[in-house]
Amino acid sequence: MNSSIDDQLNASQDFKASMRAQWDSAAAGWNAHAADIRAWLHRPTHAMCRMAGVKAGSRVLDIAAGSGDQALVVAQEVGAQGYVLATDLSPAIVALARDNAVRAGFAHVETRVADGEDLGVPQTSFDAAVCRLGLMFFPDPLRGLREIHRALRPGGGVCTMVFSRPEKNPCLTILMSTALKHAGLPARDPFLTGGLLSLGKPGRIDALFRSAGFHDVATTALDAVLRLPSVDHYLAFVRSSASPILQILGQLDAAAAEAAWSEMRERLMAFTTPAGWEGPNELLLTAGRRSEETT
Numbered sequence: 001m002n003s004s005i006d007d008q009l010n011a012s013q014d015f016k017a018s019m020r021a022q023w024d025s026a027a028a029g030w031n032a033h034a035a036d037i038r039a040w041l042h043r044p045t046h047a048m049c050r051m052a053g054v055k056a057g058s059r060v061l062d063i064a065a066g067s068g069d070q071a072l073v074v075a076q077e078v079g080a081q082g083y084v085l086a087t088d089l090s091p092a093i094v095a096l097a098r099d100n101a102v103r104a105g106f107a108h109v110e111t112r113v114a115d116g117e118d119l120g121v122p123q124t125s126f127d128a129a130v131c132r133l134g135l136m137f138f139p140d141p142l143r144g145l146r147e148i149h150r151a152l153r154p155g156g157g158v159c160t161m162v163f164s165r166p167e168k169n170p171c172l173t174i175l176m177s178t179a180l181k182h183a184g185l186p187a188r189d190p191f192l193t194g195g196l197l198s199l200g201k202p203g204r205i206d207a208l209f210r211s212a213g214f215h216d217v218a219t220t221a222l223d224a225v226l227r228l229p230s231v232d233h234y235l236a237f238v239r240s241s242a243s244p245i246l247q248i249l250g251q252l253d254a255a256a257a258e259a260a261w262s263e264m265r266e267r268l269m270a271f272t273t274p275a276g277w278e279g280p281n282e283l284l285l286t287a288g289r290r291s292e293e294t295t
Contacts, residue, residue, distance in 0.1 A: 029240025053157035064134020068097030145212035168282035214288030
Protein backbone atom coordinates (compact mmCIF):
# COMPACT_ATOMS: atom_id res chain seq x y z
CA MET A 1 0.00 0.00 0.00
CA ASN A 2 2.75 2.45 0.99
CA SER A 3 4.68 1.57 -2.16
CA SER A 4 1.62 2.38 -4.27
CA ILE A 5 1.15 5.72 -2.54
CA ASP A 6 4.84 6.53 -2.98
CA ASP A 7 4.60 5.68 -6.68
CA GLN A 8 1.61 8.00 -7.08
CA LEU A 9 3.39 10.82 -5.27
CA ASN A 10 6.51 10.37 -7.38
CA ALA A 11 4.45 10.34 -10.59
CA SER A 12 2.67 13.51 -9.50
CA GLN A 13 5.95 15.26 -8.70
CA ASP A 14 7.47 14.17 -12.02
CA PHE A 15 4.40 15.48 -13.85
CA LYS A 16 4.62 18.82 -12.06
CA ALA A 17 8.33 19.12 -12.77
CA SER A 18 7.61 18.52 -16.46
CA MET A 19 4.80 21.08 -16.45
CA ARG A 20 6.99 23.63 -14.70
CA ALA A 21 9.73 23.18 -17.29
CA GLN A 22 7.23 23.42 -20.16
CA TRP A 23 5.70 26.64 -18.90
CA ASP A 24 9.05 28.16 -18.00
CA SER A 25 9.95 27.61 -21.66
CA ALA A 26 6.60 28.86 -23.03
CA ALA A 27 6.19 31.82 -20.64
CA ALA A 28 7.63 34.52 -22.90
CA GLY A 29 5.60 33.36 -25.89
CA TRP A 30 2.38 33.26 -23.88
CA ASN A 31 3.02 36.75 -22.52
CA ALA A 32 3.88 38.09 -25.98
CA HIS A 33 0.37 37.14 -27.13
CA ALA A 34 -1.35 38.70 -24.12
CA ALA A 35 -3.38 41.13 -26.22
CA ASP A 36 -4.83 38.31 -28.35
CA ILE A 37 -5.56 36.21 -25.26
CA ARG A 38 -7.21 39.17 -23.53
CA ALA A 39 -9.50 39.81 -26.48
CA TRP A 40 -10.34 36.10 -26.77
CA LEU A 41 -11.14 35.63 -23.08
CA HIS A 42 -12.54 39.07 -22.22
CA ARG A 43 -16.16 38.03 -21.77
CA PRO A 44 -15.46 34.68 -20.04
CA THR A 45 -12.96 36.33 -17.67
CA HIS A 46 -15.43 38.97 -16.52
CA ALA A 47 -18.09 36.27 -16.15
CA MET A 48 -15.64 34.19 -14.07
CA CYS A 49 -15.02 37.12 -11.73
CA ARG A 50 -18.73 37.76 -11.35
CA MET A 51 -19.51 34.09 -10.67
CA ALA A 52 -16.75 33.92 -8.03
CA GLY A 53 -18.20 36.92 -6.22
CA VAL A 54 -15.26 39.25 -6.85
CA LYS A 55 -16.16 42.78 -5.77
CA ALA A 56 -14.61 46.00 -4.49
CA GLY A 57 -12.41 45.38 -1.47
CA SER A 58 -12.24 41.59 -1.91
CA ARG A 59 -9.19 39.48 -1.14
CA VAL A 60 -8.88 37.22 -4.20
CA LEU A 61 -6.72 34.18 -4.88
CA ASP A 62 -5.77 33.61 -8.53
CA ILE A 63 -4.47 30.06 -9.06
CA ALA A 64 -2.42 29.09 -12.13
CA ALA A 65 -2.36 32.77 -12.98
CA GLY A 66 0.05 32.55 -15.90
CA SER A 67 1.50 35.93 -16.85
CA GLY A 68 -1.27 37.62 -14.91
CA ASP A 69 -3.76 38.88 -17.48
CA GLN A 70 -6.80 37.82 -15.44
CA ALA A 71 -5.10 38.98 -12.22
CA LEU A 72 -5.10 42.50 -13.67
CA VAL A 73 -8.82 42.20 -14.41
CA VAL A 74 -9.41 41.06 -10.82
CA ALA A 75 -7.22 43.90 -9.50
CA GLN A 76 -9.35 46.40 -11.38
CA GLU A 77 -12.50 44.87 -9.91
CA VAL A 78 -11.33 44.83 -6.28
CA GLY A 79 -9.74 48.29 -6.39
CA ALA A 80 -6.90 49.60 -4.26
CA GLN A 81 -8.68 48.52 -1.04
CA GLY A 82 -8.66 44.91 -2.21
CA TYR A 83 -5.86 42.39 -2.61
CA VAL A 84 -4.94 39.83 -5.28
CA LEU A 85 -2.50 36.96 -4.84
CA ALA A 86 -1.53 35.54 -8.25
CA THR A 87 0.16 32.13 -8.04
CA ASP A 88 1.65 29.76 -10.59
CA LEU A 89 3.92 26.72 -10.63
CA SER A 90 6.30 28.30 -13.16
CA PRO A 91 8.84 30.81 -11.81
CA ALA A 92 9.39 32.28 -15.28
CA ILE A 93 5.73 33.05 -15.84
CA VAL A 94 5.31 34.40 -12.30
CA ALA A 95 8.15 36.84 -12.96
CA LEU A 96 6.25 38.10 -16.02
CA ALA A 97 3.03 38.41 -13.99
CA ARG A 98 4.91 40.49 -11.42
CA ASP A 99 6.30 42.79 -14.11
CA ASN A 100 2.86 43.17 -15.71
CA ALA A 101 1.27 44.11 -12.38
CA VAL A 102 3.98 46.69 -11.69
CA ARG A 103 3.58 48.22 -15.15
CA ALA A 104 -0.18 48.41 -14.64
CA GLY A 105 0.36 50.27 -11.36
CA PHE A 106 -1.41 47.68 -9.22
CA ALA A 107 0.45 47.70 -5.91
CA HIS A 108 -2.27 45.52 -4.39
CA VAL A 109 -1.29 42.54 -6.58
CA GLU A 110 1.19 40.09 -5.09
CA THR A 111 2.73 37.24 -7.10
CA ARG A 112 4.08 33.98 -5.75
CA VAL A 113 5.46 30.70 -7.11
CA ALA A 114 3.16 28.05 -5.63
CA ASP A 115 1.81 24.58 -6.33
CA GLY A 116 -1.95 24.84 -6.88
CA GLU A 117 -2.47 21.65 -4.88
CA ASP A 118 -0.48 23.02 -1.92
CA LEU A 119 -0.66 26.80 -1.96
CA GLY A 120 0.81 27.49 1.48
CA VAL A 121 -1.70 30.24 2.26
CA PRO A 122 -3.49 30.62 5.61
CA GLN A 123 -6.82 28.90 6.05
CA THR A 124 -9.97 30.99 5.40
CA SER A 125 -7.89 33.95 4.25
CA PHE A 126 -9.61 34.83 0.93
CA ASP A 127 -13.05 36.08 -0.06
CA ALA A 128 -12.95 34.62 -3.57
CA ALA A 129 -10.80 32.52 -5.87
CA VAL A 130 -10.44 32.16 -9.64
CA CYS A 131 -8.55 29.76 -11.88
CA ARG A 132 -8.51 30.47 -15.63
CA LEU A 133 -7.49 27.59 -17.91
CA GLY A 134 -5.33 26.01 -15.23
CA LEU A 135 -7.23 23.39 -13.27
CA MET A 136 -7.28 20.93 -16.19
CA PHE A 137 -3.47 20.67 -15.96
CA PHE A 138 -3.50 19.55 -12.31
CA PRO A 139 -2.49 15.91 -11.76
CA ASP A 140 -5.04 15.86 -8.91
CA PRO A 141 -7.72 18.52 -9.56
CA LEU A 142 -9.75 17.37 -6.55
CA ARG A 143 -6.81 18.10 -4.30
CA GLY A 144 -6.50 21.51 -5.93
CA LEU A 145 -10.17 22.29 -5.31
CA ARG A 146 -9.89 21.14 -1.69
CA GLU A 147 -6.96 23.50 -1.27
CA ILE A 148 -9.04 26.37 -2.66
CA HIS A 149 -11.88 25.40 -0.30
CA ARG A 150 -9.44 25.53 2.62
CA ALA A 151 -8.22 28.98 1.61
CA LEU A 152 -11.70 30.52 1.32
CA ARG A 153 -13.54 32.12 4.21
CA PRO A 154 -16.99 30.73 5.04
CA GLY A 155 -19.33 31.96 2.30
CA GLY A 156 -16.44 32.63 -0.09
CA GLY A 157 -16.84 31.81 -3.77
CA VAL A 158 -14.73 30.24 -6.50
CA CYS A 159 -15.02 30.02 -10.27
CA THR A 160 -12.82 27.99 -12.59
CA MET A 161 -12.55 28.06 -16.38
CA VAL A 162 -11.65 24.96 -18.41
CA PHE A 163 -12.17 23.68 -21.96
CA SER A 164 -15.27 21.58 -22.56
CA ARG A 165 -15.69 18.49 -24.80
CA PRO A 166 -13.42 17.69 -27.77
CA GLU A 167 -16.12 18.24 -30.39
CA LYS A 168 -16.67 21.75 -29.06
CA ASN A 169 -12.95 22.58 -29.28
CA PRO A 170 -11.97 21.34 -32.75
CA CYS A 171 -8.78 23.39 -33.03
CA LEU A 172 -7.33 21.76 -29.94
CA THR A 173 -8.26 18.30 -31.17
CA ILE A 174 -6.67 19.01 -34.56
CA LEU A 175 -3.45 20.19 -32.94
CA MET A 176 -3.22 17.25 -30.56
CA SER A 177 -4.22 14.49 -32.98
CA THR A 178 -1.87 15.77 -35.69
CA ALA A 179 1.05 16.13 -33.28
CA LEU A 180 0.54 12.61 -31.92
CA LYS A 181 0.25 11.12 -35.40
CA HIS A 182 3.48 12.69 -36.62
CA ALA A 183 5.26 11.66 -33.43
CA GLY A 184 4.17 8.07 -34.01
CA LEU A 185 2.19 8.03 -30.78
CA PRO A 186 -1.25 6.49 -30.26
CA ALA A 187 -4.34 8.64 -29.89
CA ARG A 188 -4.95 9.68 -26.31
CA ASP A 189 -8.09 9.65 -24.25
CA PRO A 190 -9.07 13.35 -24.52
CA PHE A 191 -10.17 13.27 -20.87
CA LEU A 192 -6.81 11.97 -19.65
CA THR A 193 -5.82 13.63 -16.37
CA GLY A 194 -3.60 16.66 -16.86
CA GLY A 195 -4.57 17.25 -20.50
CA LEU A 196 -6.11 20.26 -22.19
CA LEU A 197 -9.59 18.70 -22.26
CA SER A 198 -9.32 16.59 -19.12
CA LEU A 199 -12.23 18.26 -17.31
CA GLY A 200 -14.53 18.59 -20.30
CA LYS A 201 -16.57 15.43 -19.75
CA PRO A 202 -20.14 16.48 -18.85
CA GLY A 203 -20.69 16.46 -15.10
CA ARG A 204 -17.06 15.74 -14.24
CA ILE A 205 -16.06 19.12 -12.84
CA ASP A 206 -19.34 19.56 -10.95
CA ALA A 207 -18.72 16.25 -9.18
CA LEU A 208 -15.19 17.35 -8.25
CA PHE A 209 -16.48 20.65 -6.81
CA ARG A 210 -19.00 18.81 -4.66
CA SER A 211 -16.42 16.28 -3.51
CA ALA A 212 -14.19 19.18 -2.47
CA GLY A 213 -16.97 20.47 -0.20
CA PHE A 214 -18.46 23.26 -2.30
CA HIS A 215 -22.15 24.11 -2.31
CA ASP A 216 -24.34 25.85 -4.90
CA VAL A 217 -22.24 24.30 -7.66
CA ALA A 218 -23.22 25.33 -11.19
CA THR A 219 -21.50 25.13 -14.58
CA THR A 220 -22.11 27.46 -17.51
CA ALA A 221 -20.88 26.74 -21.04
CA LEU A 222 -19.68 29.75 -23.01
CA ASP A 223 -18.65 30.02 -26.65
CA ALA A 224 -15.28 31.74 -26.96
CA VAL A 225 -14.28 32.18 -30.59
CA LEU A 226 -10.62 33.05 -31.05
CA ARG A 227 -10.53 35.68 -33.79
CA LEU A 228 -7.18 36.38 -35.48
CA PRO A 229 -6.15 37.86 -38.84
CA SER A 230 -5.14 34.46 -40.27
CA VAL A 231 -4.41 30.83 -39.51
CA ASP A 232 -0.72 31.76 -39.51
CA HIS A 233 -1.31 34.12 -36.60
CA TYR A 234 -2.91 31.25 -34.70
CA LEU A 235 -0.05 28.89 -35.43
CA ALA A 236 2.48 31.54 -34.39
CA PHE A 237 0.67 31.69 -31.05
CA VAL A 238 0.66 27.90 -30.71
CA ARG A 239 4.30 27.53 -31.74
CA SER A 240 5.47 30.01 -29.14
CA SER A 241 3.24 29.19 -26.20
CA ALA A 242 1.16 25.98 -26.40
CA SER A 243 3.43 23.82 -24.29
CA PRO A 244 1.57 20.46 -24.51
CA ILE A 245 1.85 20.51 -28.31
CA LEU A 246 5.44 21.71 -28.21
CA GLN A 247 6.37 18.90 -25.84
CA ILE A 248 5.11 16.26 -28.29
CA LEU A 249 6.73 17.82 -31.36
CA GLY A 250 9.94 18.45 -29.45
CA GLN A 251 10.69 14.75 -29.85
CA LEU A 252 10.92 15.08 -33.66
CA ASP A 253 13.68 16.33 -35.92
CA ALA A 254 13.17 19.68 -37.64
CA ALA A 255 11.85 18.27 -40.93
CA ALA A 256 9.36 15.93 -39.23
CA ALA A 257 8.14 18.71 -36.94
CA GLU A 258 7.64 21.06 -39.91
CA ALA A 259 5.61 18.36 -41.67
CA ALA A 260 3.33 18.24 -38.61
CA TRP A 261 2.94 22.01 -38.54
CA SER A 262 2.17 22.01 -42.26
CA GLU A 263 -0.63 19.47 -41.83
CA MET A 264 -2.03 21.43 -38.89
CA ARG A 265 -2.11 24.56 -41.01
CA GLU A 266 -3.92 22.77 -43.82
CA ARG A 267 -6.57 21.37 -41.47
CA LEU A 268 -7.02 24.62 -39.54
CA MET A 269 -7.60 26.57 -42.74
CA ALA A 270 -11.18 25.27 -42.48
CA PHE A 271 -11.84 28.07 -39.98
CA THR A 272 -10.84 30.88 -42.33
CA THR A 273 -13.66 33.35 -42.97
CA PRO A 274 -13.98 36.53 -45.05
CA ALA A 275 -13.25 38.46 -41.85
CA GLY A 276 -10.14 36.46 -40.93
CA TRP A 277 -9.55 33.28 -38.95
CA GLU A 278 -12.14 32.26 -36.33
CA GLY A 279 -11.35 29.24 -34.16
CA PRO A 280 -14.30 27.79 -32.23
CA ASN A 281 -13.90 27.04 -28.53
CA GLU A 282 -16.29 26.21 -25.74
CA LEU A 283 -15.38 26.92 -22.13
CA LEU A 284 -16.92 25.65 -18.92
CA LEU A 285 -17.22 28.14 -16.06
CA THR A 286 -17.92 26.32 -12.81
CA ALA A 287 -18.81 28.23 -9.65
CA GLY A 288 -19.19 27.03 -6.09
CA ARG A 289 -19.32 28.45 -2.60
CA ARG A 290 -17.92 27.43 0.74
CA SER A 291 -20.74 27.04 3.24
CA GLU A 292 -21.25 29.65 5.92
CA GLU A 293 -20.20 27.34 8.76
CA THR A 294 -17.36 28.65 10.89
CA THR A 295 -16.13 25.36 12.35
